[in-house]
Structure formats: C-alpha cells, structure tokens
Amino acid sequence: MPRARGGIDLGGTKIQAVVVDADSAVLGQARHPTPTSGGPADVAAAMAAALREAAQGAGVEPAALTGVGVGSPGAIDADAGSVSGARNLPGWEGTYPLAGQLGEQLGTPVSLGNDVQVATDAEVALGAGRGYRSLLGVFWGTGVGGGIVLDGRPWLGRGAAGEIGHMVVKRDGRRCPCGRRGCLEAYAGRAALEARAREKHAEGHKTDLFKLMERHDRTRLTSGIWARALEQGDKLASELIDEAVAALGAGVASAVNLLDCEAVVIGGGLGVRFGEPMVERIAQAMRPHLFVDERPPAVRLAALGDLGGAIGAALLAR
Amino acid sequence: MPRARGGIDLGGTKIQAVVVDADSAVLGQARHPTPTSGGPADVAAAMAAALREAAQGAGVEPAALTGVGVGSPGAIDADAGSVSGARNLPGWEGTYPLAGQLGEQLGTPVSLGNDVQVATDAEVALGAGRGYRSLLGVFWGTGVGGGIVLDGRPWLGRGAAGEIGHMVVKRDGRRCPCGRRGCLEAYAGRAALEARAREKHAEGHKTDLFKLMERHDRTRLTSGIWARALEQGDKLASELIDEAVAALGAGVASAVNLLDCEAVVIGGGLGVRFGEPMVERIAQAMRPHLFVDERPPAVRLAALGDLGGAIGAALLAR
Numbered sequence: 001m002p003r004a005r006g007g008i009d010l011g012g013t014k015i016q017a018v019v020v021d022a023d024s025a026v027l028g029q030a031r032h033p034t035p036t037s038g039g040p041a042d043v044a045a046a047m048a049a050a051l052r053e054a055a056q057g058a059g060v061e062p063a064a065l066t067g068v069g070v071g072s073p074g075a076i077d078a079d080a081g082s083v084s085g086a087r088n089l090p091g092w093e094g095t096y097p098l099a100g101q102l103g104e105q106l107g108t109p110v111s112l113g114n115d116v117q118v119a120t121d122a123e124v125a126l127g128a129g130r131g132y133r134s135l136l137g138v139f140w141g142t143g144v145g146g147g148i149v150l151d152g153r154p155w156l157g158r159g160a161a162g163e164i165g166h167m168v169v170k171r172d173g174r175r176c177p178c179g180r181r182g183c184l185e186a187y188a189g190r191a192a193l194e195a196r197a198r199e200k201h202a203e204g205h206k207t208d209l210f211k212l213m214e215r216h217d218r219t220r221l222t223s224g225i226w227a228r229a230l231e232q233g234d235k236l237a238s239e240l241i242d243e244a245v246a247a248l249g250a251g252v253a254s255a256v257n258l259l260d261c262e263a264v265v266i267g268g269g270l271g272v273r274f275g276e277p278m279v280e281r282i283a284q285a286m287r288p289h290l291f292v293d294e295r296p297p298a299v300r301l302a303a304l305g306d307l308g309g310a311i312g313a314a315l316l317a318r
Numbered sequence: 319m320p321r322a323r324g325g326i327d328l329g330g331t332k333i334q335a336v337v338v339d340a341d342s343a344v345l346g347q348a349r350h351p352t353p354t355s356g357g358p359a360d361v362a363a364a365m366a367a368a369l370r371e372a373a374q375g376a377g378v379e380p381a382a383l384t385g386v387g388v389g390s391p392g393a394i395d396a397d398a399g400s401v402s403g404a405r406n407l408p409g410w411e412g413t414y415p416l417a418g419q420l421g422e423q424l425g426t427p428v429s430l431g432n433d434v435q436v437a438t439d440a441e442v443a444l445g446a447g448r449g450y451r452s453l454l455g456v457f458w459g460t461g462v463g464g465g466i467v468l469d470g471r472p473w474l475g476r477g478a479a480g481e482i483g484h485m486v487v488k489r490d491g492r493r494c495p496c497g498r499r500g501c502l503e504a505y506a507g508r509a510a511l512e513a514r515a516r517e518k519h520a521e522g523h524k525t526d527l528f529k530l531m532e533r534h535d536r537t538r539l540t541s542g543i544w545a546r547a548l549e550q551g552d553k554l555a556s557e558l559i560d561e562a563v564a565a566l567g568a569g570v571a572s573a574v575n576l577l578d579c580e581a582v583v584i585g586g587g588l589g590v591r592f593g594e595p596m597v598e599r600i601a602q603a604m605r606p607h608l609f610v611d612e613r614p615p616a617v618r619l620a621a622l623g624d625l626g627g628a629i630g631a632a633l634l635a636r
Contacts, residue, residue, distance in 0.1 A: 134475060146576070155468060157452060157578020158613070166609040167572035171488050171564065180607060182568070246489065250500070254485035255576055258464070260475020289498060291484040295476070 004060050006051050006068035006108070007314025009115060009307075010034070010043070012088030012142065017050035018310040019058035019065065024126050026307060028057025039091030040083075044098060048105040063107030069316030070098065070110060071118035071309050075159060078112050111316040115309055116162060117154050119302075120147025122312030123265045127303035134261040137302075138164060138252055139268035141223070143177070144185045148259070165189060169250045187247035190270055193240050194221040200236055207236035223273035230274075245278070249285020257291045267302030276301050322378050324369050324386035324426070325632025327433060328352070328361070330406035330460065335368035336628040337376035337383065342444050344625060346375025357409030358401075362416060366423040381425035387634030388416065388428060389436035389627050393477060396430050429634040433627055434480060435472050437620075438465025440630030441583045445621035452579040455620075456482060456570055459541070459586035461495070462503045466577070483507060487568045505565035508588055511558050512539040518554055525554035541591035548592075563596070567603025575609045585620030594619050 003022040008015060012034060019028040030053035035042045047070070055062045062068075074086030081099025086092040103110040113121075120137030123129040129137070129149070137147035144165030148155040155161055165185035166178060173182030177191050186192050197209050212225050212232075229237035252264055264286075266279045283299035290296050304311055321340040326333060330352060337346045348371035353360045365388070373380045380386075392404030399417025404410040421428040431439075438455030441447040447455070447467070455465035462483030466473040473479055483503035484496060491500030495509050504510050515527050530543050530550075547555035570582055584597045601617035608614050622629055 148576070150468065150473060155577075158580065158610075159578065160610045161576065161578035163575040163578075163609045166575045166607075167485075168487055168568040168607050169489050171491075171568045173488075178609065180609075182607075250486040250489045254572065257481040257484045258466070258479065258573055258576060259473075260477065260479035260481075262476065289484075289486050291481045291496065291498075292476075292478045 003066055004058060004064070005314045005317040006055065006062065006065045006106075007310040007312070007317070008047050008051055008068065008070045009119075009309030009313055010047060010070060010072045010089075011115070011309070012073065015047055015050045016307065016310045017047070017054040018307060018314060019051075019054045019060060020311060020314045024311055024314065026311065027060070028054040029307065029310070030054040030057065035090055037090050040089070040096035040098065041101070043089055043092070044096075044101045044105070047102055051106060065106075065108045065317070067109040067111060067317030068102070068106060069118065069313040070102070070112050071115035071313040072098065072112055073115050076112050076114050081110070081112060083112065109317070113313065113316050114147075114156070116145035117147045117156065118312035118316060119267060119309040120149060120265070120312070121154060121315055122304055122308045123267065123302055124149050125315060126311065127308060128265045128300035129263060132261075132263040132298070134259065135263045135265060136164070136252070136255055136259060136261050137265045137267065138248070138271070140188060140248065140266060140271040141268035142191050143189045144248075144251075145268070146255070150259070150261070164251060164255055167251050167254055169247050169254070184247050184251035188244040188251075190221070190223065190226075193226070193244060196240060197221060197236060205236050208232060208234050209237055223269040226270065227273050245281050245285050248282050249287075250289050252282065253286040253289035256286070256297055257289070260292070261297055263298040263300060265300050265302050267304075267308060272302060272305050321384055322376060322382070323632045323635040324373065324380065324383045324424075325628040325630065325635070326365050326369055326386065326388045327437075327627030327631055328365060328388060328390045328407075329433070329627070330391065333365055333368045334625065334628045335365070335372040336625060336632060337369075337372045337378060338629060338632045342629055342632065344629065345378070346372040347625065347628070348372040348375065353408055355408050358407070358414035358416065359419070361407055361410070362414075362419045362423070365420055369424060383424075383426045383635070385427040385429060385635030386420070386424060387436065387631035388420070388430050389433035389631040390416065390430055391433050394430050394432050399428070399430060401430065427635070431631065431634050432465075432474070434463035435465045435474065436630035436634060437585060437627040438467060438583070438630070439472060439633055440622055440626045441585065441620055442467050443633060444629065445626065446583045446618035447581060450579075450581040450616070452577065453581045453583060454482070454570070454573055454577060454579050455583045455585065456566070456589070457586035458506060458566065458584060458589040460509050461507045462566075462569075463586070464573070468577070468579070482569060482573055485569050485572055487565050487572070502565050502569035506562035506569075508539070508541065508544075511544070511562060514558060515539060515554060523554050526550060526552050527555055541587040544588065545591050563599050563603050566600050567605075568607050570600065571604040571607035574604070574615055575607070578610070579615055581616040581618060583618050583620050585622075585626060590620060590623050
C-alpha cells in the first residue's frame with residue numbers, strides 16, 4: 001500500500017481515525033470515545049489505538065504510512081508539533097508535544113492542524129467546496145466553528161481565524177457557553193441549545209426531547225435526538241431550531257458581507273444530520289442580510305460527512 | 319517634477335484631489351463639492367477641475383503626471399476602467415467609462431479603485447497600518463465602510479468584500495439606511511445617527527444638535543456638529559454616540575474573530591474628527607466580544623486624516 005496516509009479528527013467526545021490511499025479514498029476507519037479523565041498522554045494513547053485499528057482495517061502497518069495528520073482543537077503550533085489550551089480535552093490546559101509523542105507510538109511522522117480548518121480544506125480539495133477559490137466552512141455542532149479559504153489557500157490569521165461562532169448576532173443577547181453575550185453559538189450551538197431546552201423544560205414547557213433522549217439511551221441531546229424531535233413536530237425543538245437557523249442566517253451572511261467569498265459549506269454534527277433541507281433553510285435565512293443580494297454565494301452541504309475532519313487531517317500528511 | 323502622481327477621492331459630498339511626489343508627499347490639493355445634479359459626465363468634469371487645481375498648486379501640468387488614481391464608490395471594473403451603480407452620485411445607476419473619459423480630459427492615464435480599499439491601502443503603505451501584514455480598515459462616516467488587507471495584499475473577494483457596516487450586530491434590530499435590519503451602520507453611520515436624532519427631537523427629546531447645526535450654517539449633522547454637541551455634554555448626542563460605539567465594538571470584534579487580523583485602523587469623517595480618545599473607546603467596547611482576548615489586535619487612528627482616500631488613490635498611479 002504505497003503512499004497510504006493516516007488522519008485523526010480529535011474531538012471532545014470522539015476520536016475518528018482513517019487510513020486513506022493516495023487519492024484520499026478511505027481504506028480503513030475507527031471511532032473511539034475521547035477519554036474523559038486523565039491527561040494529554042491518555043488522549044494520545046487513545047488516538048494511537050484508533051489509528052492502529054483503522055490501519056488494521058486497511059491492511060497496512062502504521063509505520064508503513066507516509067505519515068499521519070491530526071485535526072485538533074485548541075491552539076496549534078504546527079512547527080513545534082504542540083497543542084495548547086484544548087479546554088474540551090481532559091487535563092489539557094497547558095501545552096503538550098502531541099506530534100512527537102504520537103509519532104513515537106506509531107513510528108511515522110505526525111503533522112498537526114486545526115480541526116475545523118482541516119475539515120474545510122477537505123471539503124475544498126475533495127468535497128462540496130471543489131472548484132471554489134474562496135469559501136467559508138461552517139461546522140454546526142456542539143459549538144459553531146468556521147474555516148476560511150481565500151484565493152485557494154487556508155486563511156488562519158494569527159492562528160485563530162474563523163471563529164464565526166463568536167461573531168455577535170445580538171448585542172446584549174443570550175449568554176454563550178464561552179461566557180460572552182450574543183454570540184452566534186449562544187443561539188445555534190448544540191450545547192447552548194441543550195442548555196436552553198433544559199431551562200425551558202424546567203420552566204414547564206412541554207417537549208419530548210428528553211423522553212427521546214432516554215428512549216435512545218443518551219445522556220445528552222445529540223444531533224439525532226434533535227432530528228427526531230423535529231420529525232415529530234416537537235414545538236419547543238422547532239422553536240429553538242428556528243431561532244438557531246435565524247442566527248446562522250444573520251451570522252453567516254455577516255461573514256459573507258465581510259469576505260465576499262464564492263461559497264459557504266455547512267457541515268458539523270447538526271449540519272450533516274439535518275442535511276440538505278436545513279442547508280436550504282439557512283441559505284434562505286441569509287438572504288435578508290446579504291449586502292450584495294443579487295449574487296448570493298453558493299451554500300452547500302458538506303459532502304464528506306462525519307469523516308471529513310479525519311480525511312482533511314490526512315491531507316496534512318501528503 | 320518627475321514621477322509626480324495624482325489622486326482623487328470621489329465622495330458623495332466632496333471631491334478631494336491631491337498631487338503627490340514619488341514619496342507620496344502632498345505637493346498640491348483641492349476640494350470641490352460633488353455635483354448634486356446632472357450625470358456621470360458632470361461628475362467627471364468636476365473631478366478634472368479639482369485635479370487641475372491640485373496640479374496647479376503643485377506647479378505641474380496634469381499631462382506631465384505619471385498618472386491619476388481614483389478611489390470611487392460603486393462597483394469598480396478596474397480593467398475596463400468603469401464604475402457602475404454609484405447610487406450616491408447623480409444619475410449614476412448605470413455603467414460609466416470613468417477612466418477613459420477622465421484620462422482624455424487630463425491627458426494622463428487614469429486607474430480606478432474602490433474608495434474604502436484605497437484609503438485602507440494608504441494607511442498600510444504610509445499611515446497607521448505600516449508594519450502590519452493583516453489589517454481591517456474601518457471608515458466611520460456617513461456610512462461604515464471597511465477595507466481588508468491580508469498577507470500584505472488587499473482582499474476584495476468577488477469585488478465587494480469589506481462591508482463591515484452591513485454585518486448584523488442586532489438581529490431584528492434597527493432599520494439600516496440600506497433597508498436591512500440590525501446592521502452595524504444602522505447604529506453607527508452618520509446618516510442613521512442623524513435620522514435617529516431627528517426622530518428623537520421630533521418626539522420631544524431635548525438636544526442642542528439642531529441649534530448647533532443652524533448656528534454653524536449647516537443643513538445636516540456633520541462630524542463637527544456631533545463633536546461639538548459631545549463637548550457640550552448634550553445628552554441625546556452622548557446617548558446616540560454611546561450606542562454607536564457599542565455597536566462598533568461588537569461589529570469590529572466580530573470581524574476580528576473571523577479574520578484574526580493584527581490591526582484595526584479607524585478612519586472616516588467621524589473617526590478622524592473624534593480622534594484618539596474615541597478610538598480608545600472603540601477598542602474598549604471590542605474587548606468583551608474578542609474571542610482570543612489575551613492578544614487583542616492593535617487599534618489605531620487613521621494617520622492620513624481627510625486626505626487618506628486621495629493619497630491612497632494616487633498609489634494606484636504608481
């Protein structure tokens with residue numbers, strides 16, 4: 001298997017690993033839960049285990065891979081191979097030399113990138129963003145992340161560009177999980193939606209969201225639970241998702257007014273789960289806010305689905 | 319005078335022309351009112367007259383200039399040398415071949431650029447933006463315009479990037495002069511502020527804004543009138559400017575969260591008139607909304623003042 005590469009999408013709840021061939025076709029994959037206790041070394045061990053399993057599925061030794069790419073949250077220093085301040089990961093407030101540690105365990109070079117940016121790059125190279133020179137990737141999941149490609153290249157700013165979830169859509173508005181007020185994520189992020197639903201439920205608003213959660217043996221309102229509640233016409237779920245779509249419309253249109261990019265790709269757990277009809281709703285919600293309204297950007301559903309982050313990470317190992 | 323260049327800032331109320339030397343030092347300048355009737359040909363004639371007067375001040379014939387650059391509102395086609403849909407200029411709904419017409423009258427080549435972008439480029443090349451590779455120019459005047467420089471180069475998107483004034487800071491918020499709701503410009507643009515002040519005044523709110531306007535023989539609330547009212551502690555003026563600063567804080571911080579640029583330069587009629595203390599207030603108002611709050615961007619007052627647009631336009635003629 002010459003030129004096979006590995007990719008790992010390191011998330012707050014799961015570690016997704018893939019092994020791909022030279023054309024980025026997936027040869028093997030594995031998904032493990034992210035450790036919830038311990039520290040960075042435990043997370044790195046879990047990442048190595050997931051990658052080994054994906055490699056086994058592909059029939060290749062990890063040490064025979066051209067390399068492994070990692071899409072990580074937190075602040076990435078790609079040159080130093082380190083990740084700092086990944087607050088959703090256990091014991092990861094400081095800086096950890098992830099590339100070196102993981103590379104040693106796997107016997108192959110490891111490259112690091114920002115999780116959202118590698119998912120955006122994957123959509124541009126292989127997915128819904130093909131053919132566009134400028135693009136905004138919007139990852140609608142637990143939070144709302146963004147990746148920017150301008151003139152065919154990732155735009156990273158000083159390392160933290162793309163924080164579309166923390167653009168203000170309502171000054172003096174709702175409290176965001178980040179602690180600030182009125183951010184897009186405060187209205188649209190899965191975590192914020194769940195907190196809001198719990199509040200409303202506690203206040204006596206009727207909803208089947210939590211019954212569905214228990215019935216499906218979940219401890220939180222996953223994308224699938226939200227989708228089921230909408231399908232059933234649950235009133236509270238519909239109201240909260242309507243508000244999320246309106247906030248996404250305003251926030252994404254604001255970003256387009258600033259960047260004037262050719263396309264927007266919508267991915268993330270909720271984005272992928274809700275699919276095309278919701279992408280169309282977001283495009284409609286953007287319309288009233290687009291300054292150059294006679295030529296809106298293309299708005300597309302992410303084509304690589306759940307594996308986009310890991311496939312994008314594998315691009316780092318080319 | 320070898321290598322002298324001309325620059326014209328074409329605004330809705332005034333035409334500012336300069337002639338500069340090879341180092342962009344101003345050798346001559348003239349300011350004429352923009353014609354309020356007629357059509358593009360009349361505007362072009364007024365531009366030629368202003369440039370001739372600036373050239374006379376510099377002791378150089380227009381035909382001896384290396385070239386003349388124009389910063390224009392509307393949609394610019396730099397290659398075709400045309401300007402379309404400049405709605406604040408008389409009879410300019412369609413497309414007019416400005417570069418060719420003006421070049422013929424002046425006997426020197428004319429290059430076109432976007433008014434806000436050339437002012438931003440001037441600050442980067444010669445003003446408060448020197449030394450920064452990524453920067454957002456915010457021009458706070460009748461409207462709120464924005465210019466973007468990334469990796470040392472202007473970012474124009476599909477030709478209309480930088481519309482920071484039409485980023486949404488309050489969903490379902492105040493009506494903007496553009497017709498949309500909740501835009502930054504609806505809270506901070508001079509035109510919107512004046513409309514709001516007139517409403518409040520008509521409703522019986524006390525203010526000296528309109529007395530000051532009459533005393534200074536103005537027909538509108540200019541930047542100078544606003545500044546005087548603030549100096550006098552006028553309550554309505556203070557409230558409206560407080561709200562404008564809060565909206566600018568949210569909007570500019572949102573743009574920084576997306577772009578993660580190194581610096582923000584604040585210019586425009588109100589920005590330049592209010593000066594450093596107001597720039598500091600805007601920087602403070604951004605703070606609560608900055609996602610990476612431990613390293614805010616530098617926030618600087620535009621250094622080229624009223625002539626920045628024309629000096630920036632002259633850069634097009636290098």
